[in-house]
Amino acid sequence: MTSARPEPRQLPRRAAEIIAAARVLLESEGRDALTMRRLGAALGIRAPSIYKHLPGKHAVEVALIEAGLAEMGEALHRAVTDPQAPAGTGAVARVLAAYRTEALARPSLYRLATSGQLPRAELTPGLEDWAGEPWLLAAGDPVLAQAMWSFAHGMVILELDQRYPDGSDLDRTWRAGAEAFNLAAGAGPARDIAAKGPSGREEDM
Amino acid sequence: MTSARPEPRQLPRRAAEIIAAARVLLESEGRDALTMRRLGAALGIRAPSIYKHLPGKHAVEVALIEAGLAEMGEALHRAVTDPQAPAGTGAVARVLAAYRTEALARPSLYRLATSGQLPRAELTPGLEDWAGEPWLLAAGDPVLAQAMWSFAHGMVILELDQRYPDGSDLDRTWRAGAEAFNLAAGAGPARDIAAKGPSGREEDM
DNA sequence: CTGACAGGCTAACGATGTTAGCCACTGCAG
DNA sequence: CTGCAGTGGCTAACATCGTTAGCCTGTCAG
Numbered sequence: 001m002t003s004a005r006p007e008p009r010q011l012p013r014r015a016a017e018i019i020a021a022a023r024v025l026l027e028s029e030g031r032d033a034l035t036m037r038r039l040g041a042a043l044g045i046r047a048p049s050i051y052k053h054l055p056g057k058h059a060v061e062v063a064l065i066e067a068g069l070a071e072m073g074e075a076l077h078r079a080v081t082d083p084q085a086p087a088g089t090g091a092v093a094r095v096l097a098a099y100r101t102e103a104l105a106r107p108s109l110y111r112l113a114t115s116g117q118l119p120r121a122e123l124t125p126g127l128e129d130w131a132g133e134p135w136l137l138a139a140g141d142p143v144l145a146q147a148m149w150s151f152a153h154g155m156v157i158l159e160l161d162q163r164y165p166d167g168s169d170l171d172r173t174w175r176a177g178a179e180a181f182n183l184a185a186g187a188g189p190a191r192d193i194a195a196k197g198p199s200g201r202e203e204d205m
Numbered sequence: 206m207t208s209a210r211p212e213p214r215q216l217p218r219r220a221a222e223i224i225a226a227a228r229v230l231l232e233s234e235g236r237d238a239l240t241m242r243r244l245g246a247a248l249g250i251r252a253p254s255i256y257k258h259l260p261g262k263h264a265v266e267v268a269l270i271e272a273g274l275a276e277m278g279e280a281l282h283r284a285v286t287d288p289q290a291p292a293g294t295g296a297v298a299r300v301l302a303a304y305r306t307e308a309l310a311r312p313s314l315y316r317l318a319t320s321g322q323l324p325r326a327e328l329t330p331g332l333e334d335w336a337g338e339p340w341l342l343a344a345g346d347p348v349l350a351q352a353m354w355s356f357a358h359g360m361v362i363l364e365l366d367q368r369y370p371d372g373s374d375l376d377r378t379w380r381a382g383a384e385a386f387n388l389a390a391g392a393g394p395a396r397d398i399a400a401k402g403p404s405g406r407e408e409d410m
Numbered sequence: 411c412t413g414a415c416a417g418g419c420t421a422a423c424g425a426t427g428t429t430a431g432c433c434a435c436t437g438c439a440g
Numbered sequence: 441c442t443g444c445a446g447t448g449g450c451t452a453a454c455a456t457c458g459t460t461a462g463c464c465t466g467t468c469a470g
Contacts, residue, residue: 014417036458045418048459052417057458115320117366146373147360147382151352154359161322168351177352180389184381219448241427250449253428257448262427 002077003133006126008066015053018043019063026064026108034060061112062122068106068113069123073131075102080134091138092185093178096152100174103156111160114153144185151177208338210278211331213271220258223248224268231269231313239265266317267327273311273318274328278336280307285339296343297390298383301357305379308361316365319358349390356382 011019021042026034036047036057043050054060079098080091103110118128132149139145155177159170216224226247231239241252241262248255259265284303285296308315323333337354344350360382364375 035456037456046420047457048420048461049418051459114368115362115366118368143374143377143381144385146369146378147356147385150359150363150378151356151382152359153363154355154357155352157320157362158355158358161320163319163323164351169348172348173351173355176348176389177356180349180352180385183388184385240425242425251451253430253451254449256428 002081002137003130005070005073005077006124006130008070008124008127011063012053018050018053019060019067022060023064023067023109026112027106031108031112058119059122062119064109065113065119066123066127068109069127069131071106072099072102072110072113073127073134075099076131076134080137090182092148092182095134095138096148096174096178099152100156103160107160110156114157139181139185141185144181147184148181151181208335210275210282210335211329213275213329213332216268217258223255223258224265224272227265228269228272228314231317232311236313236317263324264327267324269314270318270324271328271332273314274332274336276311277304277307277315277318278332278339280304281336281339285342295387297353297387300339300343301353301379301383304357305361308365312365315361319362344386344390346390349386352389353386356386 010016018039022034022039025039025042029038034057036050039060040047040050050060054063075098076095079094082094120128132145135145135149136142139148155170155174158164164170215221223244227239227244230244230247234243239262241255244265245252245255255265259268280303281300284299287299325333337350340350340354341347344353360375360379363369369375
């Protein structure tokens with residue numbers, strides 16, 4: 001049913017340490033703070049030394065995007081297959097809720113992983129599809145899955161960027177979206193929880 | 206019914222020329238090309254001379270965001286109040302379609318205007334609300350309006366960033382979203398076309 | 411012992427936004 | 441007509457960015 005997470009190729013020890021430091025720096029100080037010199041400082045070395053372990057800043061970002069994608073995938077898979085789901089909550093609502101929770105817990109990482117083009121060529125093959133799979137499982141239909149994912153991303157990114165008016169009750173908005181997609185899933189070709197086998201390729205996160 | 210567009214404070218002649226050049230540069234060469242030196246070059250002057258007319262790059266961006274917001278607002282207002290709307294297309298579908306069309310026509314401007322935090326303090330007062338008004342008019346309900354807008358933004362930004370799988374039929378996905386929200390609008394407290402008066406404050410674009 | 415290599419370092423380059431200070435031209439007051 | 445202030449250019453320079461080149465030191469295999 002739900003496929004296995006593709007194994008990410010693991011980095012040499014020191015490179016992994018650099019990525020870990022980069023992640024701390026990113027999440028604690030924000031995107032602009034993710035600088036080769038500051039990253040070096042966090043590690044007690046100078047910026048050029050980082051190049052002994054990684055080919056450049058882009059590689060650091062790719063590694064972080066991979067991590068973000070993988071963790072989001074984990075969270076979403078957990079949500080769809082939850083064995084003791086609170087009775088009454090459909091898979092749609094659970095995936096949406098998990099998406100929001102995960103994104104808000106790592107705002108900078110989420111932004112990094114989801115804005116701009118994905119460096120697909122440098123990513124672990126299959127990871128993107130695997131991370132998007134839960135949407136298909138929850139929606140039962142590829143098109144609806146895509147629509148739901150788009151809604152979720154829009155909600156999250158606009159919330160992170162503080163684009164909503166101050167008094168907004170975002171919980172209600174999420175619920176309204178979930179309801180709309182649940183209705184559509186009912187009216188559409190497939191029903192709530194996944195049918196059986198996926199047919200088409202799926203999108204990421 | 207639909208309120209008037211707030212008058213943007215207009216810039217001195219030369220400053221307006223700079224903004225115009227910035228816009229051409231942004232849309233033709235992409236966000237990274239929007240550089241003070243390149244902007245100067247496009248105008249036949251040096252970068253520091255720009256500071257005689259505008260306080261800095263941030264001001265250039267703010268002016269561009271204003272323009273993006275205003276034009277999107279125009280397009281959406283046109284869509285909701287369309288007197289000769291193709292019979293059968295609801296306001297919801299028309300606003301969604303207009304949003305997508307407008308965004309895809311000015312991808313870099315859209316991205317600039319919608320990613321990151323809005324510099325609300327520097328914007329023409331009321332512009333943001335005015336630009337978001339059509340969503341409320343189409344959805345008939347503030348919460349649903351917010352959800353629709355989030356869906357639309359998610360769809361557009363993911364399309365611009367080429368995050369969807371290659372073969373995706375995005376027209377279908379938009380239709381699926383429109384359908385879902387139409388169903389919800391029917392089931393919800395208000396019906397398709399706007400009731401009468403707006404009640405709460407609205408979000409942007 | 412020697413030599414390769416791993417992993418640090420400094421110096422430097424070409425970008426970026428921005429500031430300081432200089433200079434030419436215009437137009438108005440006296 | 442003269443003088444002078446404002447307008448709008450300019451160059452030089454600074455700090456910061458990613459990145460490269462080249463050096464040096466320690467470790468460990470042959």
